[in-house]
Amino acid sequence: MAAKRVLIVPGRWAVAERLRADGHVVVEADSPDEAGDRVDAGVDAVLLDLHMPDRAALAALAAIHERDPDPPVILIAQPDDVEGPVATALAAGAFDYALEPISIDDIARRVLNAFEVTRIRRELRTLRDRLARPFTLASIVGASPAVTFARDLARRVSFADAPVLLTGARGTGKDHLARVVHYTGSRAMGPFLKVQCAGMSEDELDVTLFGREPTAGAAAFLTRGVFDEAHDGSILLDDVGALTPALQSKLLRYLESGSFKRVGDSPEIRVDVRVIAATDHPLDADVAAGVFRGDLYYRLNVLAIELPTLASREGDIPLLVRHFLHQHNRAGAKVVTGITPDAMAALSRYSWPGNIDELRIVLGRALMLTDGPDLDIGDLAGFSQIATARPTAAPVSRDKPFTLPDDGCDLEAVEKSLVLQALERTGGNQTRAAALLGIHRDHVRYRLGKWKKPSP
Numbered sequence: 001m002a003a004k005r006v007l008i009v010p011g012r013w014a015v016a017e018r019l020r021a022d023g024h025v026v027v028e029a030d031s032p033d034e035a036g037d038r039v040d041a042g043v044d045a046v047l048l049d050l051h052m053p054d055r056a057a058l059a060a061l062a063a064i065h066e067r068d069p070d071p072p073v074i075l076i077a078q079p080d081d082v083e084g085p086v087a088t089a090l091a092a093g094a095f096d097y098a099l100e101p102i103s104i105d106d107i108a109r110r111v112l113n114a115f116e117v118t119r120i121r122r123e124l125r126t127l128r129d130r131l132a133r134p135f136t137l138a139s140i141v142g143a144s145p146a147v148t149f150a151r152d153l154a155r156r157v158s159f160a161d162a163p164v165l166l167t168g169a170r171g172t173g174k175d176h177l178a179r180v181v182h183y184t185g186s187r188a189m190g191p192f193l194k195v196q197c198a199g200m201s202e203d204e205l206d207v208t209l210f211g212r213e214p215t216a217g218a219a220a221f222l223t224r225g226v227f228d229e230a231h232d233g234s235i236l237l238d239d240v241g242a243l244t245p246a247l248q249s250k251l252l253r254y255l256e257s258g259s260f261k262r263v264g265d266s267p268e269i270r271v272d273v274r275v276i277a278a279t280d281h282p283l284d285a286d287v288a289a290g291v292f293r294g295d296l297y298y299r300l301n302v303l304a305i306e307l308p309t310l311a312s313r314e315g316d317i318p319l320l321v322r323h324f325l326h327q328h329n330r331a332g333a334k335v336v337t338g339i340t341p342d343a344m345a346a347l348s349r350y351s352w353p354g355n356i357d358e359l360r361i362v363l364g365r366a367l368m369l370t371d372g373p374d375l376d377i378g379d380l381a382g383f384s385q386i387a388t389a390r391p392t393a394a395p396v397s398r399d400k401p402f403t404l405p406d407d408g409c410d411l412e413a414v415e416k417s418l419v420l421q422a423l424e425r426t427g428g429n430q431t432r433a434a435a436l437l438g439i440h441r442d443h444v445r446y447r448l449g450k451w452k453k454p455s456p
Helices: 013-021 032-039 053-067 079-091 102-137 145-157 174-183 202-211 245-257 281-288 292-300 318-332 341-349 355-369 410-426 430-437 441-452
Strands: 005-009 025-028 045-049 072-077 097-098 164-167 192-196 234-238 273-278 303-306
Touching: 005 013, 005 032, 013 102, 032 053, 045 053, 045 102, 053 072, 053 079, 072 079, 072 102, 079 097, 097 102, 102 174, 145 303, 145 341, 164 174, 174 192, 174 234, 192 202, 202 245, 202 292, 202 318, 245 273, 245 292, 281 292, 281 441, 303 341, 318 341, 318 355, 318 441, 410 441
Parallel strands: 005 025, 005 045, 045 072, 072 097, 164 273, 164 303, 192 234, 234 273
Antiparallel strands: none
């Protein structure tokens, strides 16, 4: 095992000799710049004397943390420093402190404890790096304009702390995008927790989100909610539109104040959590209908990213297929080197009402069944709707819009005709009809209700 390295700022001969006798490597520095250089070479613990001239100790602490935040910094201070310089340094990230006159045996024990903290921090960082590996910006696969725009927005918002609202049909990748925002941003070392807001009663969801104070009987123990557990990290609230009015109010209160109360007789609890909300339903319609708070919607909608349907992502299906093939080859024993043109054409023709999730499931099953090195049309035989799909209509170019007739038109009638044609072409499937029209499924529903025509 390699010897542990201890940085002493500034040098102390007696302490250094004891630590060397214990088998550690000791390096010393006399200035903040020199301390930063020593940390660049690798250290496992730091001893920092607070009584360096010209407040150099705080500058050295900042330089150390900037170069490597893992090694704990142990302060050496005077008894009168506890209320002032020690408190300031602890708030700036120092780990521990010892008061003069110091005991060298005590310092040696504190250094051993610091080594263990460093080990745990580095193992945790490695684990989080492994968890984050599938959630890089490059994992948002696609070259279509809508996906390129969403990927660029994710990059720009990842280092902000404001709430993010992800919108798009089911299966478009909102969960994945939320993780990309978290793991590529400044909160990557913090926890990422997801809560499905639909499907739970109000009481269950309240406890899940905000926790519960101990009470007599069955709830005699404190229950910590995800807002407690996600401190310094992010929470994904999926199907946020399913929150009841009471929970909408509690969420709004947290977004406004940074604090919340648990269920029961609870004090104010302050945490630092970034809220990422996701919905496949247009929340502005819920606001107009009076079922979702407008002030909460505006709080959540500070940074909004809309994910397109797969049917509207022209040219992205081959890229996604190759991406999933690569993932399969990395994870499985069977290697599939490619896909035949006929199979790719069939996948490209299909309208994918289930979006990326459906494509992933279809490919996963086909890859398990194939016997050859290339995925072929026969491997899609279990998905007759894909193998027999007709080509979808080419999208209308933004550069070549519809031409308005010389005598004008009835816009309402044109809109109605196009929606009904799309429904007829897709056999009444509202999701696929919406994809043909380049709109969300709920907008089709809204128009059908507006025209008082029964939904097919």
